[in-house]
Amino acid sequence: MPEFDLVVRGGTVVTAADVVRCDVGVRAERVAAFGERLAGGAREIDAGGLLVFPGGVDSHVHVEQRGNASGPGTDTFLSATTSAACGGTTSILCFARQVKGETVRESVVDYHRRAKASVIDYGFHLTVTDATDTVLAEELPQLIRDGHRSLKFFMTTERSHLDDTSILKVLALARAEGAFVAVHAESFAATEWLTRRLLESGHSEVKYNACAKPITIEREAIQRVISYAELLDVPLQIFHVSGAEAAAEIERAQRRGLKVFGETCPQYLVFTAADLDRPVEEAVRYVFGPPARTRADHEALWGHLRRGVLNVVSSDHAPHAYGDPGGKLAGARKRGFATTPHGVPGLETRLPLLFSEGVAKGRIDLNTFVSLVAANPAKLFGLYPKKGTLAVGSDADLVVWDPKREVRIGNAGLHHRVDYTPYEGMTVTGWPVVTVSRGEVIYENGRALGREGRGRWLPRGPYDAIRPRGRFPIPFDPVAGRIVGG
Ligand code: MN
Helix, strand or coil, rough: CEEEEEEEEEEEEECCCEEEEEEEEEEEEEEEEECCCCCCCCEECCCCCCCCEEEEEEEEEECCCCCCCCCCCCCCHHHHHHHHCCEEECCCCEEEEEECCCCHHHHHHHHHHCCCCCCCHHHHHHCCCCCCHHHHHHHHHHHHHCCCCCCEEEECCCCCCCCCCHHHHHHHHHHCCEEEEEECCCCCHHHHHHHHHHHHCCCCHHHHHHCCHHHHHHHHHHHHHHHHHHHHHHCECCCCEEEEEHHHHHHHHHHHCEEEEEEEEEHHCCCCCCHHCCCCCHHHCCCCCCCCCHHHHHHHHHHHHHHEEEEEEEEEEEEEEEECCHHHHHHHHHHHHHHHCCCCCCCCHHHHHHHHHHHHHCCCCCCHHHHHHHHHHHHHCCCCCCCCCCCCCCCCCCCEEEEEEEEEEEHHCCCCCCCCCCCCCCCCEEEEEEEEECHHHHHHECCCCCCCCCCCCCCCCCCHHHHCCCCCCEEEEECCEEECCC
């Protein structure tokens, strides 16, 4: 009998820390050994001349999400996770979102049922849109203890945003129960007001999306939510940081010693606000919020990624169709940017885009690449070292990667169930050859091989990133309600 279930032979294994040429042996779904000449495997993959990464962890993905103004999108858990696998991602975290007026638990139960179709492993963030007493006192504490260790809230959009008092309550709850918090930070009041003024003065074209959501509004919300998190001593991740001014606000907080982390996405490194200034048929492909900024912002974001101010690159995959009746074009034809579904699909193209724009163009090194797409999201969301690295005992989730392969991205070649990609026609250098999830090949040379329902839910226990600093800026612990210090 062969010693291993699978041996990946002769590749260059890259983790967040190391670049080592060796074999990887897999037994019983986990990494069992590294070595120069491992014994045989029931299956062998020749990775000579190729890179071997830990499978990607995408910590910001919208799939079959209830309660969106623009509907759940066209992907299912099966199609979305298949497309993730084909792009080298082996774990996703998506959103069990509370529909206003309903409970969080209803969404969680519904989500567990739907997500069973997944091809890769998955977990949920709990999105709170209505911080009622019952939600705070009963539902969230139980759901957190059950293994849903991260909360998300919005500071913008009519249907989703929490007011400031609710934000303080949710942060206090997160600290008391030990949950990690992620936030969409843009000012609701300012965006709504600007949107109304633009529409009243006849400026509804898609290009005005950038005007309605300027970086000033993002920067203000980031500054505000960081201040609240500082007051309550709660670690925080800021979602989809779009440009220099927003990232600078995070860096300032980090210099004060706060546990504030920043995420960005490929769309903020590739597109600019000028992409919205095209005929509506094209422009709608680039509508997302916060919007893309400028070329100068791209370079600033790369600098922040190199320095770790921003330490995660997720996809923010949002599978709204382009052409169907609920899609982006039909939305834009109602009342312009204000009614265009926001967000772009990106699960399958996340690793190729970051590798091509980052590693192939010399902006980041291989270890930074793995940190951004796998190790750091796994650490921040309690999946490490089961996910996000290759070590003895880790789940055997890995990608065999061809760093030289040039691919022209086309929607016909992608596996999501969305009728466009904003990256159509772009040529990237670097593409996955094989994706392995818990020792099983689920993608090989353009073919999706993952079986429906093989993915497993990833319950997450208390973990390091959640731990507060234990310090308040005032001599009062507002969570426990007691005077502290001198
Ligand atoms: Mn999102």
